Amino acid sequence: MLFSLKTSLLRLTAVAVIASGLSAGAQADTNLLNVSYDVSREFYKAYNVAFAKHWKQSTGETVSINQSHGGSSKQAGSVIAGLAADVITMNQASDIDILADRGALVPVDWAKRFPNNSAPTTSVTVILVRKGNPKGIKDWADLAKPGVSVVIPNPKTAGNGRYTYLAAWGSVIKTGGKPEQARALVTKIFANVPVFDGGGRAATTTFAQRNMGDALVTFESEVPLIQNEFNGDYQVVYPKITILAENPVSVVDKVVDKKGSRKQAEAYLKYLWSDEGQQIAAKFHLRPRSAKVLAQYKSAFLPVTTFTVDEVFGSWRKAQSEHFKDGGIYDQITVSGRRNQ
Numbered sequence: 001m002l003f004s005l006k007t008s009l010l011r012l013t014a015v016a017v018i019a020s021g022l023s024a025g026a027q028a029d030t031n032l033l034n035v036s037y038d039v040s041r042e043f044y045k046a047y048n049v050a051f052a053k054h055w056k057q058s059t060g061e062t063v064s065i066n067q068s069h070g071g072s073s074k075q076a077g078s079v080i081a082g083l084a085a086d087v088i089t090m091n092q093a094s095d096i097d098i099l100a101d102r103g104a105l106v107p108v109d110w111a112k113r114f115p116n117n118s119a120p121t122t123s124v125t126v127i128l129v130r131k132g133n134p135k136g137i138k139d140w141a142d143l144a145k146p147g148v149s150v151v152i153p154n155p156k157t158a159g160n161g162r163y164t165y166l167a168a169w170g171s172v173i174k175t176g177g178k179p180e181q182a183r184a185l186v187t188k189i190f191a192n193v194p195v196f197d198g199g200g201r202a203a204t205t206t207f208a209q210r211n212m213g214d215a216l217v218t219f220e221s222e223v224p225l226i227q228n229e230f231n232g233d234y235q236v237v238y239p240k241i242t243i244l245a246e247n248p249v250s251v252v253d254k255v256v257d258k259k260g261s262r263k264q265a266e267a268y269l270k271y272l273w274s275d276e277g278q279q280i281a282a283k284f285h286l287r288p289r290s291a292k293v294l295a296q297y298k299s300a301f302l303p304v305t306t307f308t309v310d311e312v313f314g315s316w317r318k319a320q321s322e323h324f325k326d327g328g329i330y331d332q333i334t335v336s337g338r339r340n341q
Contacts, residue, residue, distance in 0.1 A: 028064035030264045035085035037072040037095075037159055038199030039222045040247075043284040044089070050280060051271050055264070063264055071199035072159035073098075079105065079252060086256050086265040089249045091159040091219075092309075093117070093316040094324075096250050103254075110250045119246040120272035121286040123219040124304055125167040126242065128207070128226065131233035135214045139239050140168045143215060144188035151213035152193050153203040155330055159245075160200035162324060164217040165190070167243035169323075170312040174241055187333040208234075219245055220301075221285040244306040247286070 034044060048065040055063045068075065068083070076095040079085045080103045088106075090096055099105040111117045129137050135148050143150045155161035168189055172182035197203040200218055207216035208230040215237075223236050249269045256262040271277050278288040282297040294301070313319035323329045 029061045030063045030261055032063060032065045032086040032261060032265055032268060033068065033084060034065055034087050034089055034268075035068045035075050035079055035083060036089040037075060037091045038069055038153075038201040039160070039204075039219060039225070040089065040091075041067060041069045041201075042225065043221075043281065043286060046284065047272070047277060047280050050276055051268055054271060054274075054276070055267065061264075063268075065268065069201075071153065071157040071202075073157045074198065079103075084255050084259070085252045086259065086261050087249060087251055087269055089247070089269075091123075091245055091247050092162060093119075093246070093248050094162075094320040095159060096248055097317060097320075099250070099252065105252050105254045106250050107253065111248060113251075114249065114269065115273060116289050117246065117248065118250060119248040120269075120277065120289055121247045121281045122289070123221045123245045123247070123286055124238075124242050124306055125163050125217060125245060126220050126223065127237040127239065128216040128218060128223060129235050129237055130214065131235070133235050133237070137215050137237055139237075140171045140189070141185065143168070143192060143217070144185055145192075148192050148215065149194050149213045150189060150192045151203050151207040151216045152190070152196070153200050154196035154198060155324060158197075158199045158203075160203065160218060161196070162319075163219075163243055163245050165323065165330060166309060166313065166319060167217075167239070170243055170307050171239065171241050173312050174307050183329065183333060190330075190334055220287075224285050238302060238304050241305045241307065244308050246308070 036044060044067050052063050052065065055061060072090050072092065072095045076098050079088060079099060088096055088099065093111060096106060096110060100108045100110060127137060137143065142148065152164045153161040155165050165186055168186050169182040172185055194212060195206060197206055200222060203216060204218065204222060204226060206212050208226055226234060249272065251262065251265045251269060256265045273289065275293065278290040278293040282288045282293055285300065287301055288294050309316055309319055
């Protein structure tokens with residue numbers, strides 16, 4: 001499925017830290033830090049203002065929220081290294097699991113603390129192509145063709161990149177293919193990547209501003225930003241089957257217990273499931289969990305056939321261990337793909 005997009009220019013950085021939720025000069029009773037993935041900054045900037053207002057009206061307390069954004073795995077690594085995040089809001093469970101595994105910063109069962117496995121929103125992985133779709137890209141297999149240049153962020157540092165890899169692999173399995181066929185497809189796709197950016201926003205800049213690549217694989221929620229912020233005509237391709245990207249969240253227990261900010265941090269995350277939180281998510285093109293809100297924004301979200309990581313790969317932990325650990329399948333196919341070019 002193809003849809004035309006018009007866009008205007010803006011310089012973007014791959015990593016940004018944004019303070020929001022307070023007017024200039026205001027004094028906060030509590031300060032929270034939300035460490036998040038690369039392309040969520042606009043959503044959380046708006047959400048922070050809404051939550052701060054809600055919290056003030058509900059409790060009389062002034063709360064400010066700072067944001068930190070970058071490649072999701074790099075962000076998780078920063079928290080393990082000491083970045084004092086009150087909450088972590090990611091696009092895949094493995095980047096929160098690692099906080100339990102390597103730093104005991106959250107409990108192993110962190111995903112059970114909120115509904116929907118602690119993922120208040122979702123998105124889907126799509127393909128963005130240039131005006132007229134000159135390479136005729138319609139599905140995952142077209143990204144593997146000789147002469148096609150594909151922009152994908154590095155799966156070792158970016159959840160966006162991992163979702164792309166798993167989406168292509170899973171599309172083969174879900175349509176009756178064998179693991180060796182999935183591996184062959186993914187090997188060819190990643191051999192067509194000219195540069196591996198550290199995060200999804202950097203990949204967007206490479207494609208739209210630096211004018212590299214015939215296609216950009218990204219989250220559906222990123223497409224309207226490109227529509228609004230970059231000059232040029234693009235078309236979005238919805239593959240026949242793609243992966244459902246679930247966006248999990250967690251309080252960082254060791255930090256909030258040390259700071260005494262658990263009450264505010266838990267409320268901040270819980271409010272993501274509120275009608276207002278879900279409305280804001282939908283306005284920023286994240287698929288809400290609320291059936292009521294999703295129905296209100298039905299025209300904004302095309303129906304698409306999806307699968308989850310658990311369905312095809314067993315779990316994020318299994319996918320991470322088999323495919324993305326050092327020496328795993330991703331490392332193997334990247335080496336073999338470059339060698340065979």
